[in-house]
Amino acid sequence: MSIALLPRMSRITPWSVAKWTLAICIAIVAAFPIWWMFNVVFADPGQPVSLNPRLYPTSFSSGISNIQRVLTETGYLRAYYVSVAYTILTIAGVLLVSSMAAFEFALFDFPGKRILFAVVMLSLMVPMAATLIPTYLLVARLGWLNTMQGLVLPGLASAFGLFMLTQFMKSIPREMLEAARLDGASHFQLYWHVALPLSRTALVTLAILTFMKTWGNFIWPLVVSQKPEMFTVSQVVSLFNSPLSHTTVDVVMTANLLAAVPPLIFFLIFQRRIVEGIASTGSKG
Amino acid sequence: MSSLEITNAHKNYGAVEVLKDICLDVSSGEFVVFVGPSGCGKSTLLRMIAGLEEISGGEIRLDGQVINDTDPARRGVAMVFQSYALYPHMTVAENMGFTLKLSRAPKREITEKVDQAARILQLEKLLDRKPGQLSGGQKQRVAIGRAIVREPKVFLFDEPLSNLDAELRIQMRAELALLHKRLGSTMIYVTHDQVEAMTLADKMVVMNGGVIQQVGRPLDLYDDPDNMFVAGFVGTPRMNFLEAEVAGLNAGTVEARLSGSDSGLRFAHGGAGLSVGQKVTLGIRPEHIALSDHGGSATFPLSIGFVEELGESTCVHGEIPGGARVTVLSHGARFADDRQVHTCFDPAKVLVFDQQGRRVRSG
Amino acid sequence: MRLTKSLPNFMMLTPFMLLFGAFFLYPILSGFGYSFFDWDGIHEPAFVGLKNYEMILNARSSRIAATNLLTYVMITVPLGVSVAFGLALLVDHFQGFWARFFRSVYFVPVVMPLFLAATIWRWIYAPNFGVLNLILGWFGFENVRFLTDPDVMLYSLIGVDVWVSAGFNMVILLAGLKDIPRHYYEAARLDGANKLQEIRYVTLPMIRPVMIFVVTYSFISALQVFDIPWLLTGSSFLDYGGRRDALLFPVMDMMGRGFGRLGFGQAAAYGFLLTLVIVAITATIFAFQRKKENG
Incomplete structure (x- = not known):
């Protein structure tokens, strides 16, 4: 070998x-x-x-003590929880919401379909900078600053996810759906028992890409989570960075290393999926 | 008792009419085959019965109940699709039991019914496999099993054998015929393959251009077609069609002259509906033409173009005077290409069609 | 009649469409509205007409940000894409295990969140004790102030940027290379083409659509650059952009005006201007591509 x-x-x-x-x-x-x-x-x-x-x-032992120090003496552990919750909720939400919509766009006809889809696809061209400030103001008005829903909800309607899943679901054979309809499946059951399981590969790819985007998201948590209780990992790292913090390099790098662990593990497990997922966005765009 | 009645059904997509005024009765327990070239509307008609296509007009009744607007799942029909449409993420057993699971049947009942269907189709050993691990024939059986589990009033088959290779197709055809005998249920079957239709059907429905051309037992359609389309569609090799002109009407026989030649042909026909000088098309099946080395009265010389030797039969293609192409099916004899032989038409088997392609019956 | 029949369809669409309406369509429209008001987020907004736009266009900081951005984009996009293309060609010349190995190693930086990449590089770039200066020292180079010398800072940023993005673009280009049918190369070889000619006459034309995607995508993300320069400089709303604003970019400027100086009307106007520019550039690239394809 x-x-x-x-x-x-x-x-x-x-x-x-x-x-x-x-x-x-x-x-x-x-x-x-x-x-x-x-x-x-x-x-x-x-x-x-x-x-x-x-x-x-x-020195292995100083590494361990560095990690212990960062987890116990700073707000890092709490930020880690927030980041994990933010990421998991976002992935679950994006998958659910965009797969439901993709199911309709890919497999059915209804009045207004083309216009709705075109509007959502146009949004892919609009930069994040356009919506950031007004979305912040909306979230503030809703009283959702420093809350999990304020962090998660605005990121769920992913036009990219909708596009990717719609493309994928278009390949589901019509006969499969008709067979299920004859078997007595309701509209929702068609989605749940047929379309979703058949889209597994695309869902996994979308989940991974959403994970990488959410875990690494810097600007939105920076805007929405202003209280230390709702800080995400990215914000704590950025606080360590600021000139006033006087944090030493080993503490900063420990925080960094811990933040890098989940994506690295994901990469080791799903390497092929990640690479193929990104490669396919290129050929479709 | 009629189990399925279709009256004046039609279907249009916008301005395009794909089915025109369809009327059809299907008796309980009958095996009915819709056959026709692709695009003739046979699949659309089947899908209308299943409830997968809306009916633009007319009525479909099942056991006396109008089912036009009934949800497909509640019509009491089950369908076997051309692509099998098995759910790839479920095992064979889950595929077959899916409909029961959706209707919240108790687990024990599901297992019982699935096992029973599996026994009928000899699928017992495959119940835990996924469709991806099955051969084409096995997938086909699972698809049928899924239909059996539903215990439908009517089984619908949409070209179920067209994805199988030739040998398996013949085998599955026999199995389907046996299954029909065993279950005794009403089955409606769509195919473009007239051999499949002939072998399976109790009642054959030949369709073309969205219109039912003729309904009847396969051999009746073969022997006594209503029009040129049915005559040409049913039977292989295809029926020979010869352009001709009526030259004389006698008692019990008609004399016709083939276009483009002086050759005359006399055949049995009452003469009703025919007049001297009328242009007609004569139809005669390849097996009703005999070949011989000697000419004689009522024979035509045939210049052989090419010969297909199939062993038990020989198919000779050639031209008769006047340029008409003729196919002759002969048994046992061997012929060389480029030889002249003589053809003798069986005068009792000649069919006459008018200019519109309608059959002119003997009277 | 048709609408009631489509009711199940609409019910499944509702969650997405509600979220999309609330957090995309509404913000865009309301942002456009806010851009005509002076608003600190606390007191009543006051209508000021086009004053916000005027202030942005006349401000020194936005001019610096625009100049920085222009220089940055002109360098980082061609450089990043060329490096990525080079990497793709390199990896494509390996087979089996080693192809996958190098692809994975080159891709690892992509997996790192941007905030992490920025923070690591911030310390690598550190003066005196930073590992890069240390290594340069071994070769007898002077200490470089990567993050405080305004003439160098932009290039320090571009270094990080290429390090992060090269693997991403490489993977897309590599997939494009793999999609080129082998027989084109075989035909070219039979016609007597050498390796460079193969790249020039087979690879480049065949990979054009993928290349355009990569360039467009790089453009759009470069125009919105924020995370890395933010974290390479002060990392707070009170201190960003670095010495002499050498790493000040429009999105940072917008954020600073909004949250640092509580000028949300101005920030909204800034966002709207940025959107106009980015959409215009994207549309131009697309139109250009269409024209080339048709002509």
Whole structure:
């Protein structure tokens, strides 16, 4: 097995040497910042950078104590809960709401369908900057600042999710739905028992993309969650960043590392789905 | 007793009329086949019976009840689709029991009915598989099983065998015939394959251009078609059609001259509805033409174009004087291409059609 | 009659359409309305006509932001897309395990949330003890003030930006490369094309639609750049944009006016102007593409 993975040594040409050197150098550039973040956490903070430039991890125990410190002495753990709840609720909401609408747009005819769909698709062209301030003002007027619903609800009507699921559901055979109708399925049951299970792959892809977008969302929580109880991970990290905070690099990087763990795990598990999901957005757009 | 009655049904999509004035009675327990070329409206008619297409006008009654506006699930019909339409995320058992699950039947009843249907179709060993793991024939059986579980008044089949390969199709055809015998229920079956229709049907409904051309037992349609369409559609190889002109009317026989030649042909016909000089089309099936090496009276020379030798029969294609193409089906004999032989038409088997393609019966 | 028949359809659409109406359509319309008012979010709004727009167009900060943005977009979009295309070609020249390995490694930065990427780089760029300066020091370079020297700051931002986005665009372009039927290359080789000519005459024309998507998408996101420059500079509504506003961009300016100075009317006007510009640019790219396809 491992032999098969090695490049065939018989074909060393200047071209292949250049190719491999380039590929490895770029790989180092791509991975180094993350590797470095890891090393900073797992290094003895007492050692000056000039002696230990954090090119590899040096102290496992300081890493653990860093993590403990960040979780207990700062508001980080609470922010983590908020971020997890925000992300899970958003994923569930986006999947439910956009799959219900996609089901109708993809498989049925009704008056006004084309116009509604066109309006939603046009919204893909409108930048976030256009809606940010007025949405904030609306949420404020509803009294939803510093609440979970204020964080989650405005992000649920995802035009992108609707577009992606509609494209996918168009491939569900009509006969499948007719068979279910003859079997006695109601309109909702068609959606629940037939369309949803058949769209599993697309739903998983959308869930992953929504996860990455929500977990990394910076600007919306920054605007809506102004009280420390409702801070998300991104805001705590940004607070550590501000010049007044006097936070040391090992604390910042520990917070960063903990924030990076969920996306990294997701990436390791769903690598193919993520890559294919993003690749397919390109070919469809 | 008539179980399904269709009266004056029609269907249009906007200005396009796809079914015109359909009237049809289906008796209880009958196996009815709708057959016709693609686009003739046979599937639309079936889907109207199922409730998947709206009826633009007319009435459909099932057991005396008008079902025009009844929800498809409540009509008491079950349908087997061309693509099988099995739910890929459910096992065979779940597929078959889905309708019962939706109607909140108790678990025990579901298992019982599914097992019973599985026994009939020999699917017992496949109940836990997913459709993706089944062969085409097995999928087809599951689709039928799903229909059986519903215990419908009428089974509807929409070209169910067209996705199978030739050998399996013949096998499933036989199984379907057996199943019909065993269940004794009313079945309506749509196909474009007239062989399938001939072998399965108690009653065959030939359709073309949204109109029912003729209804009857398969052999009646074969022997006694109402028009040129039915005559040409039913039977392979196709019936030969020859343009001709009526030359003389005698007692019990008619004499006709083939267009483009001096050759005359005399055949049995009462003469009713025919007059001398009238242009007609004569139809004769390939098996009703005999071939011989010797010419004689009432024979035409045939220049052979090509020969299809199928073993038990030989199909000879050629031209007779006047340029009409003729196909002859002969049994046993062997013929070489490019040879002249003589054809002899069986005078009792010649059918006459008028200019509109309507059959002119003997009287 | 038809409407009652479609009732189940509309019921399923309701959740999406309600949310879409409330949090997209209404904000857009109300934002347009707010843009004509002076409003701090607390007192009664006062109608001021086009004054908000005037102030934005005349303000020094918005001019700086616009200039910064222009320079930034002109560099980061071509650079980012070229790097991504190079990476895609490189990965495409590996097979099996190594192709997947390098693709994954190059993609890892994409998985990182932007706020994380910015924070990590903020410390990598740090003066004296920052690891980048440390490494430059080994080679005898002077200490570079990546985040405080106004002549360098923009390029520091672009570095992070390319690091983050290259993998994303690479994956899309790579899928585009894989979709090019092999026989085009075989035909080109039979015609005597070398590797560079293959790229010039087969790869580039065939990948054009995907390339246009990548460029358009990069453009739209670059025009709205916020997270990274915000976090590379002061990271708060009171302090953003960095020294001499070298990393001040329109969305940051808008946020600062809205939340830092409580000028929500102005911020709404700012958002509306930005939208106009972005939609205009997107429409131009699309129109240009259409014309090229038809002509």
